[in-house]
Amino acid sequence: MKKNSICEQFGLEYPIFAFTHSPDVVISVSNAGGMGVLGASGMTPEEFDSAMKRITNACPEKAFGVDLILPNKYVGMEDGGLSLEALEKHIPKGHRDFVNKLLEEYEVGELEDQEKLASLSAKAGSSVSLSGARALANIAFKYPIKLLVNALGTFPEEFRERAHAQGIKVGALVGQVRHALKQKDAGVDIIIAQGYEAGGHTGDIANTVLVPQVVDAVAPIPVLMAGGVADGRQIAAAMALGAQGVWTGSIWLMTEESETHPVVKKKFAEATSADTLRSRSSTGKHARQLKSSWTDAWEDSKNPDPLPMPLHGMLISDAKLRIEQDALKAKKGATELINYFVGQNVGMLNEERPAAEVLQKLTKEYEETMGKLGSPTTSSIK
Amino acid sequence: MKKNSICEQFGLEYPIFAFTHSPDVVISVSNAGGMGVLGASGMTPEEFDSAMKRITNACPEKAFGVDLILPNKYVGMEDGGLSLEALEKHIPKGHRDFVNKLLEEYEVGELEDQEKLASLSAKAGSSVSLSGARALANIAFKYPIKLLVNALGTFPEEFRERAHAQGIKVGALVGQVRHALKQKDAGVDIIIAQGYEAGGHTGDIANTVLVPQVVDAVAPIPVLMAGGVADGRQIAAAMALGAQGVWTGSIWLMTEESETHPVVKKKFAEATSADTLRSRSSTGKHARQLKSSWTDAWEDSKNPDPLPMPLHGMLISDAKLRIEQDALKAKKGATELINYFVGQNVGMLNEERPAAEVLQKLTKEYEETMGKLGSPTTSSIK
Numbered sequence: 206m207k208k209n210s211i212c213e214q215f216g217l218e219y220p221i222f223a224f225t226h227s228p229d230v231v232i233s234v235s236n237a238g239g240m241g242v243l244g245a246s247g248m249t250p251e252e253f254d255s256a257m258k259r260i261t262n263a264c265p266e267k268a269f270g271v272d273l274i275l276p277n278k279y280v281g282m283e284d285g286g287l288s289l290e291a292l293e294k295h296i297p298k299g300h301r302d303f304v305n306k307l308l309e310e311y312e313v314g315e316l317e318d319q320e321k322l323a324s325l326s327a328k329a330g331s332s333v334s335l336s337g338a339r340a341l342a343n344i345a346f347k348y349p350i351k352l353l354v355n356a357l358g359t360f361p362e363e364f365r366e367r368a369h370a371q372g373i374k375v376g377a378l379v380g381q382v383r384h385a386l387k388q389k390d391a392g393v394d395i396i397i398a399q400g401y402e403a404g405g406h407t408g409d410i411a412n413t414v415l416v417p418q419v420v421d422a423v424a425p426i427p428v429l430m431a432g433g434v435a436d437g438r439q440i441a442a443a444m445a446l447g448a449q450g451v452w453t454g455s456i457w458l459m460t461e462e463s464e465t466h467p468v469v470k471k472k473f474a475e476a477t478s479a480d481t482l483r484s485r486s487s488t489g490k491h492a493r494q495l496k497s498s499w500t501d502a503w504e505d506s507k508n509p510d511p512l513p514m515p516l517h518g519m520l521i522s523d524a525k526l527r528i529e530q531d532a533l534k535a536k537k538g539a540t541e542l543i544n545y546f547v548g549q550n551v552g553m554l555n556e557e558r559p560a561a562e563v564l565q566k567l568t569k570e571y572e573e574t575m576g577k578l579g580s581p582t583t584s585s586i587k
Numbered sequence: 588m589k590k591n592s593i594c595e596q597f598g599l600e601y602p603i604f605a606f607t608h609s610p611d612v613v614i615s616v617s618n619a620g621g622m623g624v625l626g627a628s629g630m631t632p633e634e635f636d637s638a639m640k641r642i643t644n645a646c647p648e649k650a651f652g653v654d655l656i657l658p659n660k661y662v663g664m665e666d667g668g669l670s671l672e673a674l675e676k677h678i679p680k681g682h683r684d685f686v687n688k689l690l691e692e693y694e695v696g697e698l699e700d701q702e703k704l705a706s707l708s709a710k711a712g713s714s715v716s717l718s719g720a721r722a723l724a725n726i727a728f729k730y731p732i733k734l735l736v737n738a739l740g741t742f743p744e745e746f747r748e749r750a751h752a753q754g755i756k757v758g759a760l761v762g763q764v765r766h767a768l769k770q771k772d773a774g775v776d777i778i779i780a781q782g783y784e785a786g787g788h789t790g791d792i793a794n795t796v797l798v799p800q801v802v803d804a805v806a807p808i809p810v811l812m813a814g815g816v817a818d819g820r821q822i823a824a825a826m827a828l829g830a831q832g833v834w835t836g837s838i839w840l841m842t843e844e845s846e847t848h849p850v851v852k853k854k855f856a857e858a859t860s861a862d863t864l865r866s867r868s869s870t871g872k873h874a875r876q877l878k879s880s881w882t883d884a885w886e887d888s889k890n891p892d893p894l895p896m897p898l899h900g901m902l903i904s905d906a907k908l909r910i911e912q913d914a915l916k917a918k919k920g921a922t923e924l925i926n927y928f929v930g931q932n933v934g935m936l937n938e939e940r941p942a943a944e945v946l947q948k949l950t951k952e953y954e955e956t957m958g959k960l961g962s963p964t965t966s967s968i969k
Contacts, residue, residue, distance in 0.1 A: 410931055413814065418860065433796045439828065443824075447820055552800055
């Protein structure tokens with residue numbers, strides 16, 4: 206696979222970025238020539254610091270990055286983030302009752318380790334706010350990261366200034382041209398155009414249409430295509446659309462290194478591309494995820510609407526842990542409810558492999574695709 | 588642009604298929620080396636026969652095709668299609684009242700030419716049924732077409748047998764792998780994978796994910812990518828994803844030859860890719876179209892749900908004509924209501940050009956894209 210300017214800029218063998226919440230995937234991908242990017246959101250500062258230390262030690266001289274979630278709008282933003290106690294007061298009782306009733310209906314047991322509850326609630330509340338993001342960024346800046354990305358909004362200037370002062374590039378995910386232009390104005394170094402097909406927080410515009418328009422709008426800022434990449438054909442397509450690389454996520458959830466819940470892995474392996482939806486049921490913002498009884502319940506118009514960020518994550522953090530715990534024990538209700546963020550490419554993700562092998566497979570398939578496409582000068586009949 | 592097996596099969600210069608309701612676009616595209624495909628649905632048998640005669644005379648020795656709409660489910664299908672009178676009885680009064688109230692609210696005037704009403708109602712009722720499709724196919728078979736396509740379902744065997752007996756290839760649009768497999772079993776010669784981003788009746792899965800899976804599922808049947816094509820970059824992407832060509836639609840609505848309503852053309856030129864939606868408001872089935880006050884009204888959960896095919900088309904045929912008539916006079920309400928089917932690529936369609944020029948532009952951009960991508964063997968640094 207030919208090295209391009211993105212590779213040179215970040216010191217990569219391949220312009221393949223791997224978004225993941227698993228430090229082990231970051232380590233494998235970065236050591237194999239791609240760019241591992243650790244999603245810090247959902248981690249406590251202590252957990253994140255420990256993960257960064259491990260990655261730094263395991264990836265000497267290799268490029269890796271960090272992804273934060275700092276939306277342009279969230280409850281408490283006027284104050285840069287409210288305390289958990291203050292946020293808890295914004296969660297209506299009706300919503301708590303609905304979640305409890307849902308778990309009861311699916312016979313999901315109580316948490317065995319009560320500490321988990323407090324821990325996850327803290328994470329849910331603290332990471333999606335300016336102060337929460339600042340705390341995580343302060344940790345990230347202690348390590349030799351090459352890239353800091355905001356998955357949902359525009360970083361305040363302090364983040365970019367500090368990153369640039371340390372030689373760290375700043376990136377952002379966008380789902381519309383107008384958002385890309387805002388990021389360009391804000392001075393980001395790389396833009397990730399994320400299509401409708403992508404897992405996680407994503408917009409409504411598919412990559413065939415989104416990528417070329419973002420490329421044209423932000424030139425000469427390089428663009429990565431996010432969403433839909435399951436094999437090398439989609440990388441070739443991304444390049445054809447004008448991207449300089451790809452931002453991948455779902456594909457790593459099926460790797461051996463990934464922390465994906467085993468029941469979720471099994472569901473992913475069996476799912477088709479028709480088995481995902483964009484739903485507010487897991488974070489409060491539209492995020493593509495596997496359909497399950499959980500998303501069915503929240504999409505039902507008879508039930509309460511999801512809450513805005515970060516309230517929804519706080520509301521359901523206990524429930525998610527209880528479902529994960531019961532699904533591990535193969536309990537029926539929890540197995541029906543459990544789901545996770547994943548793109549429409551889930552239909553192409555059928556087996557578990559080591560992350561380095563996945564990366565090699567992608568580059569090999571890319572080469573094969575390019576070989577089949579051929580060069581127009583040599584293979585044209587006209 | 589290199590000729591491939593699709594070109595050889597159909598005698599084309601370029602593997603670019605142009606779906607259109609305008610005979611003039613078919614003529615221009617087919618004469619310029621692409622494949623014009625006339626959408627017959629919505630035409631009376633007399634109108635369709637006259638269009639086919641004109642195309643045949645204007646395109647000697649050139650390839651062109653016909654597209655019908657024969658869904659797998661529609662009201663009256665047990666009987667192969669009901670009479671208009673019988674179908675009219677299935678339209679609830681509440682729906683008629685809602686449409687009348689909507690037009691009143693937007694101050695849309697009565698039809699000036701009462702004949703138009705009867706004519707369009709007949710079209711709406713008759714074309715979406717086995718007997719209606721059979722009547723149109725009987726006309727199509729009189730002309731030297733190269734391709735007969737079903738845009739929505741699986742053709743009954745009689746259609747394929749007759750087509751094949753005359754050396755006509757049969758194609759079908761699909762939005763899911765399982766539909767592609769059904770079409771393969773039914774013996775189609777070419778499959779058009781239509782992504783979420785496409786205009787008109789389309790499914791939920793984006794092309795980056797849909798196309799490679801359909802290609803793998805139906806091999807060696809050739810696959811075209813439908814949806815998202817606005818310039819040559821998307822054609823290169825389609826080829827990278829494994830398609831052997833592209834099926835285009837929206838792009839021709841902005842050509843000089845197209846019959847597109849002038850107010851719709853203006854709206855298209857100004858629209859971004861965020862200005863479309865999949866809605867049942869225009870045919871009763873999910874179809875991507877421009878957002879307007881019309882789609883807003885039907886998407887509002889307080890209002891009646893759209894009716895199934897072909898009832899919805901019959902219900903609104905009068906309204907559509909009245910809106911078109913008033914929009915031509917620049918009346919405010921009708922201008923707000925008017926819309927048309929179009930893909931998310933509408934954000935890239937900004938100017939009117941002759942169809943032959945559009946085709947040449949696509950192929951030139953495709954060549955440029957392929958040139959930039961380069962061949963892996965010569966430009967790889969590794």
